[in-house]
Amino acid sequence: MSEPTDELLDVVDEQDRVIGRATRAEVYARGLTHRCAMVLVRNAEGRIFVHRRSAGKQYAPGTYDVFVGGVLGVGESYAQAAVREAEEELGVSGITTEPLFRFLFDLESEACSWFCDVHQAVWTGPVTPQVEEIDWHGWLTEEEIAERLDEWDFVPDGREAWRRYLARG
Template sequence: MSEGDTGAGLSADEIIDIVDERDRVVGQARRADAYERGLRHRAAFVLVRDGEDRIFVHRRTARKLVFPSLYDLFVGGVLGAGETYDEAALREAEEELGVSGLPRPEPLFRFLYEDGPRAWWSAVYQVRCELPVSPQPEEVAWHGFLTEQELARRLGEWPWVPDGLEAYRRLLALSAEQGAQPES
């Protein structure tokens, strides 16, 4: 997913909510300022499966502010000021996949991602997309739908965004606890 995206979603000048360690809004800032100052904010991650239960995987473009040219298992992005996680999950999924009429993503869990000076609350969702996708060229340099087995092989071969890997590890652990794979 990675939170540091620009393009059709939020620009560096747009205002985002700044949150505390409990995910409560404590202020607002320009997106670029939040990144520069390491202010905690919010992001939505959406795991997308197709009709054959394959997972949408993509490589981010080189122009991304954060984690350029790395692979990602999620679509998503930063929430705008006053935007809910649910609203952002649907907006970001439709924008990045290049579709409209996507079912509302199902919320799974939230966690605080921390990477040195950067931190963001991350809401993880899943959705099934049986529509033909046409990902944004500004966001996505390559994409494909991979089986769980193909994905497991690629996890050790390709360079991945660290926040997406952390979300996926947590999703797998949650699925193991529940005794089933996540589905839409």
């Protein structure tokens, strides 16, 4: 299943202030700066939810990610989007997220940029990942993720968010 290209998104400037609206298709076609929420989810044992994005994803289909998340809709806050995306992609309800940091990701190869608001959460119950979004998932340790970073193709913004997450100490 592909993502809705007619979904409206807020377009923002380099200070993350809303300056307009555009459809998802227009945002990507014109390289407009927009917003994304990302959530690092750990289980009770401290393992991290890692998944392979479905082939129907508009951005980086078939790549791996250590974050669940997605773009913000018009008027949606980062916190709202983090919870919504985590619940949708994990197939759960009642998750609580904690904001960590935000950065501007610039995908130079596609002349597109977006603000990534990174959150974390702990989920101790079962998950039923959204099949339209996720082809595979597992719970990996940080050491297992480090090994796979050289073996698997990871989504570029997730790779950068992971690097920044680890740099926080």
